[in-house]
Amino acid sequence: MLLQQAMKQKLFNWFQQYHRPLPWRQSRNPYTIWISEVMLQQTTTSAVIPHFERFLKLFPDLETLASSPLNRVLEAWSGLGYYRRAKLLHAASQKLVSESQFPRAHQELLQLPGFGPYTARSVASLAFDEPVGVVDGNVIRLLCRLKNLSVLWWNQSGRSQLQHLSDQMVEGHPSGVMNQAMMELGATICTPSSPKCLLCPIAKWCESRQRGKPESLPLQRPRRQPQIWIWTPQIHLDQGRVALIENVTAPFLKGTWIFPGKMRSSDSPPKWWTYRHRITNYDIYVQSQKVQSQPPSRSKNLIWVPLKELKQQSPSSLLQKALHQVAKP
Ligand code: SF4
Numbered sequence: 001m002l003l004q005q006a007m008k009q010k011l012f013n014w015f016q017q018y019h020r021p022l023p024w025r026q027s028r029n030p031y032t033i034w035i036s037e038v039m040l041q042q043t044t045t046s047a048v049i050p051h052f053e054r055f056l057k058l059f060p061d062l063e064t065l066a067s068s069p070l071n072r073v074l075e076a077w078s079g080l081g082y083y084r085r086a087k088l089l090h091a092a093s094q095k096l097v098s099e100s101q102f103p104r105a106h107q108e109l110l111q112l113p114g115f116g117p118y119t120a121r122s123v124a125s126l127a128f129d130e131p132v133g134v135v136d137g138n139v140i141r142l143l144c145r146l147k148n149l150s151v152l153w154w155n156q157s158g159r160s161q162l163q164h165l166s167d168q169m170v171e172g173h174p175s176g177v178m179n180q181a182m183m184e185l186g187a188t189i190c191t192p193s194s195p196k197c198l199l200c201p202i203a204k205w206c207e208s209r210q211r212g213k214p215e216s217l218p219l220q221r222p223r224r225q226p227q228i229w230i231w232t233p234q235i236h237l238d239q240g241r242v243a244l245i246e247n248v249t250a251p252f253l254k255g256t257w258i259f260p261g262k263m264r265s266s267d268s269p270p271k272w273w274t275y276r277h278r279i280t281n282y283d284i285y286v287q288s289q290k291v292q293s294q295p296p297s298r299s300k301n302l303i304w305v306p307l308k309e310l311k312q313q314s315p316s317s318l319l320q321k322a323l324h325q326v327a328k329p
Contacts, residue, residue, distance in 0.1 A: 007205040014201035015181030030127035066093040078315040088114025104128040125175040133166025138186025144218035148207035226283040233259035241304040252279040257314040288325040
């Protein structure tokens with residue numbers, strides 16, 4: 001399957017003229033590109049902008065991020081969710097400062113914590129113009145429609161087919177610009193519903209449009225059943241401090257500090273719960289209990305944190321909600 005040179009040129013020119021002036025597009029510094037790419041993975045562009053600007057004020061460079069305590073990084077991540085991303089970002093920054101320079105090739109970047117195929121390719125192309133295409137949600141939608149592909153993009157062979165097309169797309173042009181052009185067109189024109197085909201610079205080459213059904217692509221991924229977890233947090237207060245333990249049981253918020261209490265997976269929801277919280281593919285049913293004034297029995301994994309520092313220690317809204325529930329009159 002070949003991609004026409006004229007089509008690629010049109011896309012390239014369109015991006016040069018119409019791209020949005022997003023803050024992470026002001027520089028080709030691999031550090032800032034990397035931070036923005038990680039933030040954008042599960043969060044919308046408009047939501048990321050203020051977080052990105054604040055994060056860079058707190059951690060303007062790699063060395064500052066690597067030498068900062070993890071808790072400070074997690075706190076700065078508050079509001080973006082998926083805290084695992086922040087933990088991996090911090091771990092990778094510490095590995096990166098020990099290297100003589102920021103790796104330029106995606107194969108090297110893949111060795112770092114948190115760098116998957118998308119992040120590695122995106123940083124390598126946007127910062128260093130390595131000729132590799134990226135495949136994210138916007139690019140999947142754009143390429144499936146452009147070539148009228150009914151591929152199972154969530155499995156290995158569908159992904160390889162799209163990767164091959166994306167690599168072809170960046171051939172012969174600065175790859176960082178072409179990758180951004182594909183993502184920008186997907187985000188602003190070739191949108192999931194009601195694509196603005198009349199404004200599309202590559203409409204002339206679009207095979208799904210010629211067949212009259214661009215919105216039917218890409219195929220919808222079959223839904224995964226969420227995993228059910230039941231949590232009965234015990235909130236122990238003592239002189240303005242609250243007890244926390246490290247979460248080693250549940251797959252969500254793994255390794256972070258949470259309130260002690262029973263945590264178990266289940267095939268079905270419990271008979272009662274105080275509230276339900278969703279983290280990625282996990283449905284967490286929380287059974288809140290009254291605040292306990294007596295400290296729990298000694299545990300070597302238990303720490304006491306001043307209440308006013310709880311958010312800093314453990315920024316997940318799951319904990320804030322649990323505390324709020326038991327503090328209700
Ligand atoms: S013509 Fe329409 S469907 Fe095709 S790439 Fe452009 S916006 Fe998407």
